[in-house]
Amino acid sequence: MIREYLENVLKEVALDIVIFAFREGRMEVLLLKWKHTDKYSLPGGRIRVDESLKDAVTRTVEERTGLKGVFLQQFQVFGELDRYAYYSAQQTREYLERALGESLEDLDLLSRTVSIGYYALVNGERAQPKPDAFTEACAWWDVHDLPRLLFDHNHMIVRALETLRREIRYQPVGQLLPEKFTLGELHRLFEVILGIPLDRRNFHKIVTGYDFLIRLNEKKVGAAIRAPQLYSFNFKKYYAALKEGVGL
Amino acid sequence: MIREYLENVLKEVALDIVIFAFREGRMEVLLLKWKHTDKYSLPGGRIRVDESLKDAVTRTVEERTGLKGVFLQQFQVFGELDRYAYYSAQQTREYLERALGESLEDLDLLSRTVSIGYYALVNGERAQPKPDAFTEACAWWDVHDLPRLLFDHNHMIVRALETLRREIRYQPVGQLLPEKFTLGELHRLFEVILGIPLDRRNFHKIVTGYDFLIRLNEKKVGAAIRAPQLYSFNFKKYYAALKEGVGL
DNA sequence: ATCACAGTGCGTATTTTTTACGCACAAGAT
DNA sequence: ATCTTGTGCGTAAAAAATACGCACTGTGAT
Known part of the structure; x- marks a missing residue:
């Protein structure tokens, strides 16, 4: 199933989504915990060849939260060559294989990709977090008390918050x-x-x-x-x- | 040469750059005129597999203007399935073949791509516009008096201007x-x-x-x-x- | 020479927006 | 009753944005 999905998506472009909710007076983001590891990442996804960027993000957010019609905003494209901050490419590859439970040889999930960063503003009461095929948990974390994330995802969250703060007058918080x-x-x-x-x-x-x-x-x-x-x-x-x- | 270049770039991601200059009291953008047609587009480019997104944009701007260290700002990613506004996919393909002077069959330049929109703020006196391999002219156009451009490039310019206007307090105009x-x-x-x-x-x-x-x-x-x-x-x-x- | 004129440069009101803060009141907890 | 926490209304001062008067300075036209 994962293989079939990955065969019909754009390979060089990924999506990473900072899903914000306001819960009990705190700003929280949705994080995924990878299977058989104690490593966390942002929810993300791919764009199917037959869907628009916007549809892909909307679908991904719906898959993770069960919510339709969520407000979404592009905030930055991340295109550095090396996007591994706390865990190296080698380590990340190992975690991914553990999470997938199979070898990656022919899947090529971690080669050069450009990632489009979105943030989503959701109603924390209505969202029903669901992990995906790679992950065993999907839960809210206080933005000011986060674990070390895979890839450059900590940086992404910082940038998303900065953008939201600066554009608060124009965004439907x-x-x-x-x-x-x-x-x-x-x-x-x-x-x-x-x-x-x-x-x-x-x-x-x-x-x-x-x-x-x-x-x-x-x-x-x-x-x-x-x-x-x-x-x-x-x-x-x-x-x-x-x-x-x-x-x- | 074009073929060699295109073999070492990301295929699914393109760059389009709205290069602004302030000339004689007007805001102008740099447009390219495609060879053997009367069709225009924004300057654009591709990301080489061994260069970062930022380096790719910087390189492209330098190629078109001769300027180094130009201020660049991402403003939007364009990811619709159909990005042909005034000229259809079919027509655009024809113009591209004319501009290239050869068949496109195996080049696959126009299949599904996601385009990252940047704007650049350059000194109009120092810039020295140069066309690229596809184009016969590279010149300044008043943003309020533009021809119909290929793809969704007219829309891109509008969005770039809106962004610049809204963020003028934070951008080095x-x-x-x-x-x-x-x-x-x-x-x-x-x-x-x-x-x-x-x-x-x-x-x-x-x-x-x-x-x-x-x-x-x-x-x-x-x-x-x-x-x-x-x-x-x-x-x-x-x-x-x-x-x-x-x-x- | 001098006059009209376009543009610089400085100042002073007025209005609007932002910030500061005093205080009455409502209702659950003890 | 009284303490506490949070709502709701008001007034005042400070800061920022807006409006506009006018003197000065070179240049070209007469």
Whole structure:
């Protein structure tokens, strides 16, 4: 099955996807643990010869999370000759063979490839992580407390975060929240992405001034202290506002 | 020679480069005219198996302009299945055969490829455009007055411009100017990239407040009316400031 | 010579945006 | 009741962006 798949994909181009979720006040990324090793990597994939780049990424994200229609953004192409940071090409080859449970001789999975880096913004509550054929676990990791990853994947995550931080005004970071959320959650989301504290009250004032936030007639149940007001997005208006750039 | 080159490059990945220059108050891009046709395209290239992506782009820009150390920025990967906008795959194949002067049967130049879009910011005075083996002309064109290009290259230029406009605070657009320039030229450069008028006097005030601008002890010679003051960049300080973002 | 003119160069208001922070109130935990 | 945590509203100061007046300086036209 793996062989059949690999015969119908582009060989020189790979995809690596930094799938972000906001869970319990932290930014987390989805990592795969390779079978029969303690080595981790980003979820990735290949482009089938009969599908577009965008379709390939969408498919891969759906395979790993079960989610359709996820927001995706290209952030960088990685094209260095040597893309092995913590583990050498030789070691990586060994891990891959262990994970696949067979020899690689004729598969040629690790020869020169250029990798297209995407990040995805997903709702952590709805995602249902699933490992792929090479891997035995697929789980969330705090972006600030990651293991050493295979290839240049640690670097990729750093670059994805930098890009998201710089373009936060134009990117739908609200996609990281559940359908109904409190302003406190939105506030923490911005703080954790930007890495700086934002005044609670100013944030509240600015954000409630936007017409793409819908104040719902319900309050959060099971809240620790006090039932906070729930909000949701009018995504049509939200995306329109993002084109111009949404402050704070 | 073409064959030999094409045997040692990645087949599924192409490069297309939007080379910008600021010439006589206009933003211009370098276009190639294919031999024995009246069809145009962006300069492009391939990645040799033994060179990094960055080296490949740098080499291609140098081949087309004679310039070394040019500023380059990835802006998008184009991975649609059908990347033929104004001219069909069939027509494009015909033009390519005419340009090459031989049959393509075994060359397979037009099968499925993913193209990495870069833009370059070059000094229009120093660049010396040179056509490549496929093309008979290499010349500057006003970005607002372009012919219909092959593939999806018109779209690529639009996307490159949009990216440059949005990221102008972080990109070294000063690289588009000659070593010595007047504030008027810098002013027009920003206006033409942003597409909006900027108050002359405010611009002057803000920009002279930056310490990366060096006021030279000379004035422009041969100026129409009055010899204006010349400036140049302290590029080290300029690049440091760009990391934080340079206003206006 | 002098006058119109295009462009540089400097200054001062005004408006808008960002940042800082005071405080009332609501409701679960003890 | 009272402590604590977080919502919600307001005002004030600081900073940045915008608007615009005007003097000066060379050059070409008259």
